[in-house]
Each structure stands twice: as C-alpha cells, then as structure tokens.
Amino acid sequence: MSGGDQEPGRYYVGVDVGTGSVRAALVDQRGVLLAFADQPINKWEPQFSHHEQSSEDIWAACCVVTKKVVQGIDVNQVRGLGFDATCSLVVLDKQFHPLPVNLEGDSRRNIIMWLDHRAVSQVHRINETQHSVLQYVGGVMSVEMQAPKLLWLKENLRETCWDKAGHFFDLPDFLSWKATGVTARSLCSLVCKWTYSAEKGWDDSFWKTIGLEDFVADNYSKIGNQVLPPGASLGNGLTPEAAKDLGLPAGVAVAASLIDAHAGGLGVIGADVRGHGLSCEGQPVTSRLAVICGTSSCHMGISRDPIFVPGVWGPYFSAMVPGFWLNEGGQSVTGKLIDHMVQGHAAFPELQAKAAARCQSVYAYLNSHLDLIKKAQPVGFLTVDLHVWPDFHGNRSPLADLTLKGMVTGLKLSQDLDDLAILYLATVQAIAFGTRLIIEAMEAAGHSVSTLFLCGGLSKNPLFVQMHADITGMPVILSREVESVLVGAAILGACASGDFASVQEAMAKMSKVGKVVFPRLEDKRYYDKKYKVFLKLVEHQKEYAAIMKGD
Numbered sequence: 001m002s003g004g005d006q007e008p009g010r011y012y013v014g015v016d017v018g019t020g021s022v023r024a025a026l027v028d029q030r031g032v033l034l035a036f037a038d039q040p041i042n043k044w045e046p047q048f049s050h051h052e053q054s055s056e057d058i059w060a061a062c063c064v065v066t067k068k069v070v071q072g073i074d075v076n077q078v079r080g081l082g083f084d085a086t087c088s089l090v091v092l093d094k095q096f097h098p099l100p101v102n103l104e105g106d107s108r109r110n111i112i113m114w115l116d117h118r119a120v121s122q123v124h125r126i127n128e129t130q131h132s133v134l135q136y137v138g139g140v141m142s143v144e145m146q147a148p149k150l151l152w153l154k155e156n157l158r159e160t161c162w163d164k165a166g167h168f169f170d171l172p173d174f175l176s177w178k179a180t181g182v183t184a185r186s187l188c189s190l191v192c193k194w195t196y197s198a199e200k201g202w203d204d205s206f207w208k209t210i211g212l213e214d215f216v217a218d219n220y221s222k223i224g225n226q227v228l229p230p231g232a233s234l235g236n237g238l239t240p241e242a243a244k245d246l247g248l249p250a251g252v253a254v255a256a257s258l259i260d261a262h263a264g265g266l267g268v269i270g271a272d273v274r275g276h277g278l279s280c281e282g283q284p285v286t287s288r289l290a291v292i293c294g295t296s297s298c299h300m301g302i303s304r305d306p307i308f309v310p311g312v313w314g315p316y317f318s319a320m321v322p323g324f325w326l327n328e329g330g331q332s333v334t335g336k337l338i339d340h341m342v343q344g345h346a347a348f349p350e351l352q353a354k355a356a357a358r359c360q361s362v363y364a365y366l367n368s369h370l371d372l373i374k375k376a377q378p379v380g381f382l383t384v385d386l387h388v389w390p391d392f393h394g395n396r397s398p399l400a401d402l403t404l405k406g407m408v409t410g411l412k413l414s415q416d417l418d419d420l421a422i423l424y425l426a427t428v429q430a431i432a433f434g435t436r437l438i439i440e441a442m443e444a445a446g447h448s449v450s451t452l453f454l455c456g457g458l459s460k461n462p463l464f465v466q467m468h469a470d471i472t473g474m475p476v477i478l479s480r481e482v483e484s485v486l487v488g489a490a491i492l493g494a495c496a497s498g499d500f501a502s503v504q505e506a507m508a509k510m511s512k513v514g515k516v517v518f519p520r521l522e523d524k525r526y527y528d529k530k531y532k533v534f535l536k537l538v539e540h541q542k543e544y545a546a547i548m549k550g551d
C-alpha cells in the first residue's frame, strides 16, 4: 500500500553510525521518533593522521542500540530497517573476516576512518592524472575518499592486507551486508566516494591509470559489481543470524544504505514548510541546503541538472534524492574542532567543574556565560578582535586544499573562563563563515539557496544555529525530531518495506519542520566585516607558505 499513514502500528528502525557513537531509533509512519538509544564506539589513532575503527565493535554496538529501541513493542510491527554510516573503508578477507589496516597487524582494527589522512601521497598522484572522473568530485579528489586509501593499502600493506583482501566495503554497505548477506552496494556510497557513475558504471581507465587495475581484472567483485538505489529492499531481508543479533524477526525488510550526511539530508530536506513565513515556501526543493553538522559538517544541495562547483564534491546523480543531482560541500572538522578548542584551553577543568555543578553540558554553560559577559551588545560582537580560520584538518570545500591549517589571531595573556568562552564563540563563528564561503561557491556555479536545514549533534547548540543564521543571512530550519539523521535512516527502512511508493513520498510524510531561527539582519554589517577578515586569514596563510618555500 502507498502512503502508509492510514495504517496504525507500522514501525521502522533507523540505525546511524556516526564518528563517535552508534544511534538507533524506532520511528512511526509519520516520522515520529518513539524510542532512541546510543552507544559510544572505539576509535584508534595509532599515528598522527591515522584513524581506525573495528567493524565487529560497530556491529556489536548496532545490535545493542537496536535491541534497546524495540524493547516493549511487538517486534512483528517492525516493517523495515535502514542503516546509515560514515564513509569509512572496511576491509575483509575472502571469508569475510576482518583484515588489519595497520602496520601493527591488529586485525580488530580493520576500518580506515573517513577522516584518516594517511594517503596524502596517493591522492596527490591521483589528482596529477587529471582523469575525467575527477570532474565529478569538484575537480580534486579528497584524501578522505576511498581510491587513495585503497592505493595506500596496496603500496604499504601488500602481504598482510591487500593480497588477502576479498571485500572492500564503505561502512554503510558493510552494515547492510552484515544484516542480509547481500554484498550489493548502495549507489550513494559508490557514486560519492568510489568514482562510480550512476549512468556509466565503473571507468576502467581510471583504475588502470592510478595503479589499481586489479579491480578491473576481476570485474570489480571486491568493490561492488551489483549496485542498488538507496532504499531498495535487499535480498530476503534480515538473515536469521542477524535477526537474532538485533532482536528483530528474520525477514524484516532491509534497505540499501546511505552515507550519514545523506541520510540527514533525506531526513530534513523534503519537509512541508507551509505556514512558517519562509521564502522557500513556493520555491522548488532545490532552494534548500541541508547542513548535517556532527564531527564534520556536510552541505547538501540538490539540482535538476548537473552543476559543477569547483572544490565542492559532485555533481552526483541520484546519490541522495532519486532523480536529482547532488553537490556536497563540507568542512572536515567542526564538532571535533569545537571540542578540541574547548578541551585544550587552560580553563577547561574550571569549566567542567562549573558545568557539572549546574548539571549542564559544557556548551550550555559556555552559552550562558557568553550571555552574562556580552552586557548590552549582541553576543556575536564579543569577537571584534579575535578571529579563527577553522581548517585544522585541511579544507574540504571549496578550497579543496588539505595542506591548509588552523589560525587564531587576537590572543591575549589571560587564560580565564571569559577567554575560553570567547575563543569558543570565535570558533563557532569561523565554522559558520566556512559555510558562507561554501554557499557562495555553490551559488556562483548555479545553485540558488534561500534556506538552511540543520541537523546533527551541533544543531542542538542554539549558539551554533543562531550564528549560522546571522552569518549566512538565511533562516535556519530545525526539524521536529532533533535526531533527523535517524529519521532519514528510518525513511530508507520504510521504503524497503514497500509502505511508501518512493523515497520522495516517504520524505514528504516523515520529515517535519520544528523550529525556525531567523537571522538578526541588524548585525549584518558587523559579520560582513568579520567575513572580510576571515578571507584575509587564508590569503595570508598562503603568503606565509610561499615565503617559507622561497629562498
């Protein structure tokens, strides 16, 4: 049946594997989140820029959270299950056992995480080829994509990993395989991270040119030669073994997965905005930009025709909303950067103690502290002489330059809580200026954005949301369900169950507007000046590098 909402008691489970934790939700046909659970996951950083995880650890966490959210309901009412995850690389041998991705030979650590930057030399060589597939990743391949990581494995772990490997999965596809035994890959992961074309398939010449001709020789069996659209139902659904692990009945429909940012996009971008006084009411869905803000931020804009934006990933066909092209801007560290700045400050122990005494998160405490010290002026004006460039882990978009570093100007000798709060504010603002730069690049290439839809952990921070509105000058929509990435994953499960005729129909029925935050237009002049300084920072950083390179 189509349109699902006439049927009571039909549930979907969404599972979202982020960088720091795994979350699950039980969601109904109207997109209401009925139960939520989360569980932290292990991360290893054996060397600087090497970031690893364990697929067994992640699957075990998926099982814990799924069992929790279905507790107390009749599990036969669960109609579908959808996974999303970070775009990390999972390596298994021919018998599907984990293989080590590290020099230590620790096979528990069989995932190279998305933010791992070990393959710098490899991505440099890939970009030097100027192969035509690079047009579809903004002109420059990112070190965070899979091709450079695969080449690194071949060049560095030939015997212990590469020669033994039987299956290389994007993490979202690993999860759907684990649940169903089906090795088909999602169009989303292959198009966005592996250079696959929705229209033309794999490009043999690319893999041959970069030295990974092995994949061509075996008809891509190790990286995927069966590809399905996100939300398509996989095989016979949950296998008996996976069903036991997850606490669900065997045979429940399981969807082809999405990368986490893309699930967030599905969870928010299709909402009915009528009645909120928004300019995007009556405008096409292509005027909406979904910004998924967690450890990183991803800026998802869709279009009817392909738009080539230098330094912005894509255009990717049907990788998020079927039938639409997707451009994906991004900032590699945002939540992680805020945590880094706050936790590294001398006043952090004092902040922790004071926040704990008030039973608040450190961010809620910092926000109220900023309100105290701002006096009569708007809070954002506290950073008139403190400016941050946020690329502590390189620039993903639109400069696509992994050599860029973070910058702070305006430091003083004091190290008290006021200092920490203002540095935190300047960091949040820098991230919002980064979003403005990405939007300007997308608009210069042909996008026309009027409204931001924010979700992810950082969207729970009111200061982060207000700064995005003020600095971009656009209204920010927050969904009714804070955990909108999980709604996106549940939409996949709902599509796989057959309860909705299309992803678009499920999006329209399951994503809902919660709160709208409007920009303080009276502060525009101040932010325009700060934006000028922001752009100068990177210009100067490039000058410093040129000076140091010269004789």
Ligand SMILES: Nc1ncnc2c1ncn2[C@@H]1O[C@H](COP(=O)(O)OP(=O)(O)O)[C@@H](O)[C@H]1O
Binding pocket: 017, 018, 019, 020, 021, 293, 294, 295, 296, 334, 335, 336, 338, 339, 361, 363, 364, 456, 457, 458, 460, 461
């Ligand atoms: N309630 C909150 N207030 C402020 N920041 C938050 C809150 N919850 C999470 N965050 C921030 O969001 C980031 C993590 O977001 P999340 O979506 O959980 O990440 P991921 O999907 O990468 O695991 C962290 O850096 C954290 O500081």
Ligand SMILES: O=C(CO)[C@H](O)[C@H](O)COP(=O)(O)O
Binding pocket: 018, 019, 020, 085, 086, 087, 088, 114, 192, 259, 260, 261, 262, 293, 294, 295, 296, 297, 298, 328, 330
């Ligand atoms: O590259 C990405 C999406 O294309 C994401 O940044 C990556 O998957 C990490 O996501 P998160 O910040 O939610 O952990």
